[in-house]
Amino acid sequence: MYSKRKKHLEARAKVLKALAHPSRLFIIEELEKAERCVCELTEMIGADVSTVSKHLSVLRQAGLVVDDKRGNQVFYRLRMHCILNFFGCVESVLEAQLREQTALLEKVHS
Amino acid sequence: MYSKRKKHLEARAKVLKALAHPSRLFIIEELEKAERCVCELTEMIGADVSTVSKHLSVLRQAGLVVDDKRGNQVFYRLRMHCILNFFGCVESVLEAQLREQTALLEKVHS
DNA sequence: TTGCTTGTTGGCTATATTGCCAAATAGCAA
DNA sequence: TTGCTATTTGGCAATATAGCCAACAAGCAA
Incomplete structure (x- = not known):
């Protein structure tokens, strides 16, 4: 496998890995409808805030969402x-x- | 999160998880061009046969590829x-x- | 300032994934 | 039959992921 192709496939795999979790797919679907703050998503998913925050971090690092701090809330929206x-x-x-x-x-x- | 929606998201996540690996993405791309036997894919990827066989098993279980035994070789092709x-x-x-x-x-x- | 709310991060344990080797299985040919 | 090739499976160790709790940071209001 050529090194360049390998790197490209690794980059793709990272994006897919970021998507490959039920809660993260849920977040993507919700953000398609409207931007949401962490507390709303946490409420909807029913997990610990820290867990949801980490899922959002995974999506952000993959370039799939962006965050927007307003007051003491953080709103996320889809980037793609x-x-x-x-x-x-x-x-x-x-x-x-x-x-x-x-x-x-x-x-x-x- | 409704149970039905949750199950659906889990099913989606499984398919994405199956795709989320560089070698498996490589396999998908190669099979898009033509069917391949395990030995060809092993040669191209440069990993152990057992490793490639397991990757193919992951893709098969996700419903992404089908296998076709012919002689003592097994050919895989894209299902989707x-x-x-x-x-x-x-x-x-x-x-x-x-x-x-x-x-x-x-x-x-x- | 204090206290409350919202998020993030660190640390932990449980679980899953990866990739190798070794062993088992199956087809084919001598 | 034996031997060779192709593939799958079991087992193992290393690594990555998930989700909780606790601690911390930052905004806001009294």
Whole structure:
């Protein structure tokens, strides 16, 4: 594997890794609708504030969100609005998985 | 977070996690061009066969590739050809990161 | 100032991932 | 059969990730 290609793949992998967590996907989806402060996201996710703050830090470091301190709150918003469209393909993978499971179940029951 | 939404996000996260590794991204890109046997991919990646085999297993379990045993070789191919397009957005994130770093460097040197 | 709220960071433990080697499995050919 | 090749699986050690609590920082209000 050429070194340049390897570095590129590593960079891509980092972005995907940042996305590869249910809470972080939730955050992305919510920020698609509107900017949110940490306290709102914490409330919605139902985890410790520190946990949510760390998830946001992961997303920020990956270049996916930006933060905006206002008063004693910190608001986050999406930096890349394409991120959401981009799940169309992931969805088709999930649908295919579902079809497969259904087919398997029908086979078992027949 | 509603349980149904949570499950959906967990399923998405699993697919993204399967993609979030340089070697596995390499495999996806190669399989976009043509099907490949494990030995070819191993040669290209330059890791142990067992390591590559495990990466392929991760991709298969995520529903991203399918395997096809022929003789004593196993050929893999993409199951979802949309996966590649789907990187357009990841690329724009990387480009933005690059622009930012460049701006930072210019600031330092000025 | 003090006290309250909002976030971030450090430290910890539990868990997951990675990548190697070694062992097992399966096909093919002599 | 034996031997060779291709692949998968088990096991292990090193490393990374997740999520909690505690401590800290910063804004604001009394």
